[in-house]
Amino acid sequence: MLKAKIFVELKPSVLDPQGKAxxxxxxxxxxxxxxxxxxxxxxxxxxxxxxxxLCALETENICxxxxxxxxxxxxxxxxxxx
Amino acid sequence: xxxxxxxxxxxxxxxDAQHVFSSRGHSARLVxxxxxxxxxxxxVILPGGFSYGDYLRCGALARYSPIVKEVVSFAEKGxxxxxxxxxxxxxxxxxLLPGALMMNKHLQFICRHQYVRVENSDSPFTNGLETGTILxxxxxHKEGNYFIDSEGLKRLxxxxxxxxxxxxxxxxxxxxxxxxxxxxxxxxxxxxxVLGMMPHPERAATDSVISQDGKEIISAIERFFAANA
Numbered sequence: 001m002l003k004a005k006i007f008v009e010l011k012p013s014v015l016d017p018q019g020k021a022x023x024x025x026x027x028x029x030x031x032x033x034x035x036x037x038x039x040x041x042x043x044x045x046x047x048x049x050x051x052x053x054l055c056a057l058e059t060e061n062i063c064x065x066x067x068x069x070x071x072x073x074x075x076x077x078x079x080x081x082x
Numbered sequence: 083x084x085x086x087x088x089x090x091x092x093x094x095x096x097x098d099a100q101h102v103f104s105s106r107g108h109s110a111r112l113v114x115x116x117x118x119x120x121x122x123x124x125x126v127i128l129p130g131g132f133s134y135g136d137y138l139r140c141g142a143l144a145r146y147s148p149i150v151k152e153v154v155s156f157a158e159k160g161x162x163x164x165x166x167x168x169x170x171x172x173x174x175x176x177x178l179l180p181g182a183l184m185m186n187k188h189l190q191f192i193c194r195h196q197y198v199r200v201e202n203s204d205s206p207f208t209n210g211l212e213t214g215t216i217l218x219x220x221x222x223h224k225e226g227n228y229f230i231d232s233e234g235l236k237r238l239x240x241x242x243x244x245x246x247x248x249x250x251x252x253x254x255x256x257x258x259x260x261x262x263x264x265x266x267x268x269x270x271x272x273x274x275x276v277l278g279m280m281p282h283p284e285r286a287a288t289d290s291v292i293s294q295d296g297k298e299i300i301s302a303i304e305r306f307f308a309a310n311a
Contacts, residue, residue, distance in 0.1 A: 014229060015261070017187050066146070069139055069175070071182040072229060 001082040002047045004059040008068045008075045009040040043067060052079055083307050085110040086123035088153065090144045095130035095166065099284045102300065103127075115147035124307060125162045126153055128169025130222070130282055140183060140225045141171035150176060162206060162303070163276045167223055170268070170278030179271055179278045180238070181230035186223070187261025193222040195293060196259055198267045198281055199249040202242045205270050206306035207277045207299055216253045217246075217295040219281035221260075226280040228262040228269075235264060243269050246279055 010016050019037040026034045045062065047055045059077050068075040085103045089096045089112050096112055103110035111121060115133075120126060133144035144150065150172070157163045157178050165173040173179040186192065200208055200215040230238065238244050246268035250257040255265045260280075268279030283296030 013231070014184065015187070017185055017189050017227075017261070021189055066142060067138070069142070069182055071174070071180075071231070072184065 002049060002052060002055045003080045003082050004045045004047070004055065004062075004077050005080060006043040006045065006059065006063060006067060006075060006077040007040055008043065008063070008073050010038060011072060011074055014072050041067075046082070050081075055079055083108040083125060083304065084121075084123045085125045085127060086113045086120050087111070087127045087129055088113050088115055088149055089129070090115045090131065090133035090147060090168075090172075092133045092135055093129050093131035093168070095168075095282065095284060098282075099127045099129050099166070102284045102287045102296075105288070106300065106304070113149060115144065115149050118148050118152060120149070120152050120156055123156075123161070125164060125303065126156060128153070128163065128165040128172050129284075130167030130169060133168055133172065136225070139175070141168060141173075141175040144168075144172045145175040154178060157271075157276050160273065160275050162306075164207065164303075165276070165278040166282055166284065167221075167226070167280055170280055171225065173276060173278040178276050179269060180234050181228055181269070183225050183280070184227040184229045184261075185225050186227050186259075189224075191222075191224040192226075192259050194220065194259075196221045196267075196281055197249050197251055197253075197257065198246040199253050199255075201244050201247050204242060205245055205274045205277070207270065207302055208245050209302050210305050211298055211302055214253060215298070216249065216251070217298055218286065218293040219283055219296055220285045220293070221281050222285075223260070223280055226260040226262065228266045228280070230263060238266075238269060239264075241272055243272065243274075245270055245277065246281070
Protein backbone atom coordinates (compact mmCIF):
# COMPACT_ATOMS: atom_id res chain seq x y z
CA MET A 1 0.00 0.00 0.00
CA LEU A 2 1.21 3.46 -0.83
CA LYS A 3 0.04 6.82 0.38
CA ALA A 4 0.39 10.06 -1.55
CA LYS A 5 0.88 13.17 0.60
CA ILE A 6 -0.23 16.04 -1.59
CA PHE A 7 0.19 19.76 -1.02
CA VAL A 8 -1.85 22.21 -3.09
CA GLU A 9 -0.65 25.78 -2.74
CA LEU A 10 -1.78 29.12 -4.13
CA LYS A 11 0.65 30.52 -6.66
CA PRO A 12 2.82 33.28 -5.16
CA SER A 13 1.20 35.79 -7.56
CA VAL A 14 -2.28 35.04 -6.17
CA LEU A 15 -3.52 36.95 -3.14
CA ASP A 16 -4.41 34.80 -0.15
CA PRO A 17 -7.00 36.74 1.85
CA GLN A 18 -7.26 33.99 4.47
CA GLY A 19 -3.51 34.08 4.99
CA LYS A 20 -3.66 37.86 5.31
CA ALA A 21 -6.36 37.65 7.98
CA UNK A 22 -4.32 35.08 9.91
CA UNK A 23 -1.20 37.30 9.66
CA UNK A 24 -3.18 40.23 11.07
CA UNK A 25 -4.47 38.13 13.97
CA UNK A 26 -1.04 36.67 14.72
CA UNK A 27 0.47 40.15 14.78
CA UNK A 28 -2.38 41.30 17.03
CA UNK A 29 -1.61 38.38 19.37
CA UNK A 30 1.93 39.72 19.74
CA UNK A 31 3.79 37.52 17.24
CA UNK A 32 5.51 40.60 15.93
CA UNK A 33 8.06 38.81 13.74
CA UNK A 34 5.33 37.27 11.55
CA UNK A 35 5.30 38.99 8.16
CA UNK A 36 3.25 36.64 5.98
CA UNK A 37 1.02 33.56 6.13
CA UNK A 38 -0.03 31.38 3.21
CA UNK A 39 -2.77 28.81 3.64
CA UNK A 40 -2.52 25.62 1.58
CA UNK A 41 -4.35 22.32 1.31
CA UNK A 42 -2.90 19.01 2.43
CA UNK A 43 -4.53 15.91 0.95
CA UNK A 44 -3.76 12.23 1.58
CA UNK A 45 -4.67 9.54 -0.90
CA UNK A 46 -4.19 5.81 -0.31
CA UNK A 47 -3.57 3.40 -3.16
CA UNK A 48 -4.11 -0.34 -3.20
CA UNK A 49 -0.77 -0.83 -4.95
CA UNK A 50 2.95 -1.02 -4.17
CA UNK A 51 3.99 0.16 -7.61
CA UNK A 52 5.56 3.54 -6.89
CA UNK A 53 5.88 4.49 -10.53
CA LEU A 54 2.21 3.79 -11.24
CA CYS A 55 1.05 5.57 -8.08
CA ALA A 56 3.17 8.62 -8.94
CA LEU A 57 1.60 8.74 -12.38
CA GLU A 58 -1.89 8.42 -10.92
CA THR A 59 -1.18 11.11 -8.34
CA GLU A 60 0.10 13.41 -11.05
CA ASN A 61 -3.10 12.88 -13.08
CA ILE A 62 -5.31 13.33 -10.02
CA CYS A 63 -3.61 16.62 -9.14
CA UNK A 64 -3.81 17.93 -12.69
CA UNK A 65 -7.40 16.96 -13.35
CA UNK A 66 -9.04 17.65 -10.01
CA UNK A 67 -7.08 18.63 -6.92
CA UNK A 68 -5.28 21.73 -8.20
CA UNK A 69 -6.58 24.53 -10.40
CA UNK A 70 -3.73 25.38 -12.79
CA UNK A 71 -4.93 28.99 -13.00
CA UNK A 72 -4.29 29.69 -9.37
CA UNK A 73 -2.55 26.76 -7.70
CA UNK A 74 0.57 24.61 -7.81
CA UNK A 75 1.04 21.17 -6.27
CA UNK A 76 3.72 18.82 -5.08
CA UNK A 77 3.58 15.46 -3.42
CA UNK A 78 5.52 12.60 -1.95
CA UNK A 79 4.73 8.90 -1.78
CA UNK A 80 5.03 6.98 1.44
CA UNK A 81 4.87 3.24 2.05
CA UNK A 82 2.28 2.14 4.57
CA UNK B 83 -37.17 29.01 -26.40
CA UNK B 84 -36.22 25.69 -24.80
CA UNK B 85 -34.24 26.12 -21.61
CA UNK B 86 -32.52 23.34 -19.66
CA UNK B 87 -31.49 24.23 -16.12
CA UNK B 88 -29.02 21.79 -14.58
CA UNK B 89 -29.59 20.76 -10.98
CA UNK B 90 -26.49 19.67 -9.08
CA UNK B 91 -26.60 18.41 -5.51
CA UNK B 92 -26.49 21.73 -3.67
CA UNK B 93 -27.88 23.93 -6.46
CA UNK B 94 -30.38 26.36 -4.95
CA UNK B 95 -31.24 28.80 -7.76
CA UNK B 96 -32.31 26.18 -10.29
CA UNK B 97 -36.03 26.61 -9.63
CA ASP B 98 -35.77 30.40 -9.64
CA ALA B 99 -34.19 30.26 -13.08
CA GLN B 100 -36.77 27.75 -14.31
CA HIS B 101 -39.61 29.88 -12.91
CA VAL B 102 -38.39 33.08 -14.52
CA PHE B 103 -38.10 31.51 -17.96
CA SER B 104 -41.37 29.55 -17.75
CA SER B 105 -43.28 32.60 -16.59
CA ARG B 106 -42.12 34.34 -19.77
CA GLY B 107 -43.65 31.59 -21.88
CA HIS B 108 -40.58 29.45 -22.50
CA SER B 109 -40.29 25.74 -22.03
CA ALA B 110 -37.91 25.46 -19.08
CA ARG B 111 -37.03 22.12 -17.57
CA LEU B 112 -34.74 20.90 -14.81
CA VAL B 113 -32.11 18.37 -15.82
CA UNK B 114 -30.46 16.27 -13.10
CA UNK B 115 -26.66 16.37 -13.08
CA UNK B 116 -26.40 12.58 -13.43
CA UNK B 117 -28.43 12.59 -16.62
CA UNK B 118 -26.67 12.47 -19.96
CA UNK B 119 -29.31 14.11 -22.11
CA UNK B 120 -29.70 17.89 -22.23
CA UNK B 121 -33.11 17.43 -23.88
CA UNK B 122 -32.40 19.50 -26.96
CA UNK B 123 -32.22 22.99 -25.44
CA UNK B 124 -31.63 26.38 -27.02
CA UNK B 125 -30.10 27.61 -23.79
CA VAL B 126 -28.46 25.73 -20.91
CA ILE B 127 -28.32 27.36 -17.48
CA LEU B 128 -25.84 26.33 -14.82
CA PRO B 129 -27.56 27.84 -11.79
CA GLY B 130 -26.32 29.34 -8.56
CA GLY B 131 -25.90 27.46 -5.32
CA PHE B 132 -23.29 25.33 -3.64
CA SER B 133 -22.79 22.28 -5.82
CA TYR B 134 -21.19 19.49 -3.76
CA GLY B 135 -21.09 21.83 -0.80
CA ASP B 136 -18.29 23.81 -2.46
CA TYR B 137 -15.95 21.01 -1.33
CA LEU B 138 -12.34 21.13 -2.57
CA ARG B 139 -12.96 24.27 -4.69
CA CYS B 140 -16.25 25.80 -5.81
CA GLY B 141 -17.35 24.00 -8.96
CA ALA B 142 -14.42 21.56 -9.01
CA LEU B 143 -16.47 18.43 -8.28
CA ALA B 144 -19.52 19.48 -10.31
CA ARG B 145 -17.23 19.77 -13.31
CA TYR B 146 -17.07 15.96 -13.36
CA SER B 147 -20.83 15.38 -13.13
CA PRO B 148 -21.96 13.32 -16.16
CA ILE B 149 -24.15 16.09 -17.63
CA VAL B 150 -21.26 18.57 -17.71
CA LYS B 151 -19.60 16.57 -20.48
CA GLU B 152 -22.76 17.17 -22.53
CA VAL B 153 -22.78 20.88 -21.60
CA VAL B 154 -19.17 21.22 -22.76
CA SER B 155 -19.86 19.53 -26.08
CA PHE B 156 -23.08 21.58 -26.52
CA ALA B 157 -21.06 24.78 -25.92
CA GLU B 158 -18.29 23.69 -28.24
CA LYS B 159 -20.84 23.26 -31.01
CA GLY B 160 -21.97 26.85 -30.43
CA UNK B 161 -24.85 26.18 -27.99
CA UNK B 162 -25.73 29.00 -25.61
CA UNK B 163 -24.74 28.48 -21.98
CA UNK B 164 -25.38 30.84 -19.08
CA UNK B 165 -23.56 30.17 -15.80
CA UNK B 166 -24.75 32.20 -12.84
CA UNK B 167 -22.68 32.43 -9.65
CA UNK B 168 -21.83 28.78 -8.89
CA UNK B 169 -22.52 28.16 -12.57
CA UNK B 170 -19.79 30.69 -13.44
CA UNK B 171 -17.43 28.87 -11.07
CA UNK B 172 -18.23 25.55 -12.78
CA UNK B 173 -17.65 27.10 -16.23
CA UNK B 174 -14.15 28.25 -15.26
CA UNK B 175 -13.41 24.79 -13.85
CA UNK B 176 -14.42 23.17 -17.15
CA UNK B 177 -12.17 25.54 -19.07
CA LEU B 178 -15.09 26.88 -21.15
CA LEU B 179 -14.27 30.24 -19.57
CA PRO B 180 -10.78 31.40 -18.59
CA GLY B 181 -9.67 32.42 -15.09
CA ALA B 182 -10.94 31.38 -11.67
CA LEU B 183 -13.21 32.62 -8.89
CA MET B 184 -11.30 33.10 -5.66
CA MET B 185 -12.46 33.82 -2.14
CA ASN B 186 -13.75 37.37 -1.66
CA LYS B 187 -10.99 39.74 -0.64
CA HIS B 188 -12.67 40.56 2.68
CA LEU B 189 -13.48 36.87 3.38
CA GLN B 190 -17.16 37.58 3.89
CA PHE B 191 -20.19 36.10 2.23
CA ILE B 192 -22.01 39.00 0.56
CA CYS B 193 -25.70 39.05 -0.26
CA ARG B 194 -26.96 42.40 -1.50
CA HIS B 195 -28.01 44.49 -4.45
CA GLN B 196 -25.15 45.44 -6.72
CA TYR B 197 -24.86 47.77 -9.68
CA VAL B 198 -23.14 46.42 -12.75
CA ARG B 199 -22.34 48.19 -15.99
CA VAL B 200 -22.84 46.70 -19.43
CA GLU B 201 -19.40 46.84 -21.04
CA ASN B 202 -20.10 45.32 -24.42
CA SER B 203 -23.32 44.83 -26.34
CA ASP B 204 -21.83 42.51 -28.93
CA SER B 205 -23.14 39.24 -27.50
CA PRO B 206 -26.36 37.22 -27.45
CA PHE B 207 -26.67 38.12 -23.77
CA THR B 208 -26.31 41.90 -24.12
CA ASN B 209 -27.47 42.69 -27.66
CA GLY B 210 -29.66 45.77 -27.73
CA LEU B 211 -28.32 47.05 -24.40
CA GLU B 212 -26.28 50.19 -24.67
CA THR B 213 -22.72 50.06 -23.41
CA GLY B 214 -22.69 51.86 -20.08
CA THR B 215 -26.21 50.75 -19.10
CA ILE B 216 -26.35 50.37 -15.32
CA LEU B 217 -28.23 47.36 -13.95
CA UNK B 218 -29.15 46.60 -10.34
CA UNK B 219 -28.68 42.85 -9.97
CA UNK B 220 -28.28 41.01 -6.65
CA UNK B 221 -25.11 39.15 -5.75
CA UNK B 222 -24.78 36.39 -3.16
CA HIS B 223 -21.42 34.68 -2.86
CA LYS B 224 -18.23 34.13 -0.91
CA GLU B 225 -16.07 33.09 -3.86
CA GLY B 226 -16.71 35.74 -6.49
CA ASN B 227 -13.32 37.34 -6.67
CA TYR B 228 -12.52 36.84 -10.35
CA PHE B 229 -8.86 36.22 -11.05
CA ILE B 230 -6.94 35.84 -14.28
CA ASP B 231 -3.26 36.36 -15.04
CA SER B 232 -2.18 39.55 -16.81
CA GLU B 233 -1.85 37.89 -20.18
CA GLY B 234 -5.36 36.43 -19.87
CA LEU B 235 -6.78 39.77 -18.77
CA LYS B 236 -5.26 41.47 -21.80
CA ARG B 237 -6.86 38.86 -24.04
CA LEU B 238 -10.28 39.38 -22.40
CA UNK B 239 -10.00 43.13 -22.98
CA UNK B 240 -8.65 42.86 -26.52
CA UNK B 241 -11.46 40.55 -27.57
CA UNK B 242 -14.20 42.46 -25.76
CA UNK B 243 -15.08 39.48 -23.59
CA UNK B 244 -15.83 41.47 -20.44
CA UNK B 245 -19.62 41.98 -20.55
CA UNK B 246 -20.27 43.30 -17.02
CA UNK B 247 -18.24 45.26 -14.50
CA UNK B 248 -19.18 46.13 -10.91
CA UNK B 249 -19.91 49.82 -10.49
CA UNK B 250 -21.69 52.31 -8.24
CA UNK B 251 -25.10 53.87 -8.92
CA UNK B 252 -23.54 56.45 -11.26
CA UNK B 253 -21.72 53.81 -13.29
CA UNK B 254 -18.30 54.70 -11.87
CA UNK B 255 -15.99 51.77 -11.23
CA UNK B 256 -15.94 52.55 -7.52
CA UNK B 257 -17.87 49.71 -5.89
CA UNK B 258 -16.08 46.40 -6.25
CA UNK B 259 -17.75 44.05 -3.76
CA UNK B 260 -15.26 41.17 -3.76
CA UNK B 261 -11.86 42.26 -5.07
CA UNK B 262 -12.42 40.92 -8.60
CA UNK B 263 -9.64 41.89 -10.97
CA UNK B 264 -10.54 44.88 -13.14
CA UNK B 265 -14.03 44.97 -11.49
CA UNK B 266 -15.08 41.98 -13.61
CA UNK B 267 -18.60 40.69 -12.88
CA UNK B 268 -19.22 38.67 -16.04
CA UNK B 269 -17.34 37.42 -19.11
CA UNK B 270 -18.07 35.53 -22.32
CA UNK B 271 -15.88 33.08 -24.17
CA UNK B 272 -14.26 34.10 -27.46
CA UNK B 273 -17.10 32.61 -29.51
CA UNK B 274 -19.52 34.63 -27.32
CA UNK B 275 -21.95 31.77 -26.70
CA VAL B 276 -20.95 31.07 -23.08
CA LEU B 277 -21.54 33.68 -20.37
CA GLY B 278 -20.44 33.41 -16.75
CA MET B 279 -21.55 36.05 -14.28
CA MET B 280 -21.59 36.35 -10.49
CA PRO B 281 -24.74 38.55 -10.23
CA HIS B 282 -28.11 36.77 -10.33
CA PRO B 283 -30.36 38.11 -13.14
CA GLU B 284 -32.99 35.48 -12.20
CA ARG B 285 -33.34 37.15 -8.80
CA ALA B 286 -34.23 40.45 -10.45
CA ALA B 287 -36.75 39.36 -13.04
CA THR B 288 -40.14 39.02 -11.36
CA ASP B 289 -42.57 41.80 -10.48
CA SER B 290 -42.55 40.92 -6.79
CA VAL B 291 -38.90 41.83 -6.18
CA ILE B 292 -37.21 45.21 -5.79
CA SER B 293 -35.18 45.27 -8.99
CA GLN B 294 -36.35 43.95 -12.34
CA ASP B 295 -33.11 44.75 -14.15
CA GLY B 296 -32.35 41.07 -14.69
CA LYS B 297 -35.13 41.17 -17.30
CA GLU B 298 -32.81 43.26 -19.48
CA ILE B 299 -30.45 40.32 -19.85
CA ILE B 300 -33.24 37.78 -20.33
CA SER B 301 -34.88 40.03 -22.94
CA ALA B 302 -31.55 40.27 -24.76
CA ILE B 303 -31.39 36.47 -24.93
CA GLU B 304 -34.98 36.40 -26.22
CA ARG B 305 -34.12 39.02 -28.85
CA PHE B 306 -31.17 36.93 -29.96
CA PHE B 307 -33.32 33.85 -30.47
CA ALA B 308 -36.13 35.82 -32.11
CA ALA B 309 -33.64 37.26 -34.61
CA ASN B 310 -32.01 33.89 -35.25
CA ALA B 311 -35.14 31.72 -35.30
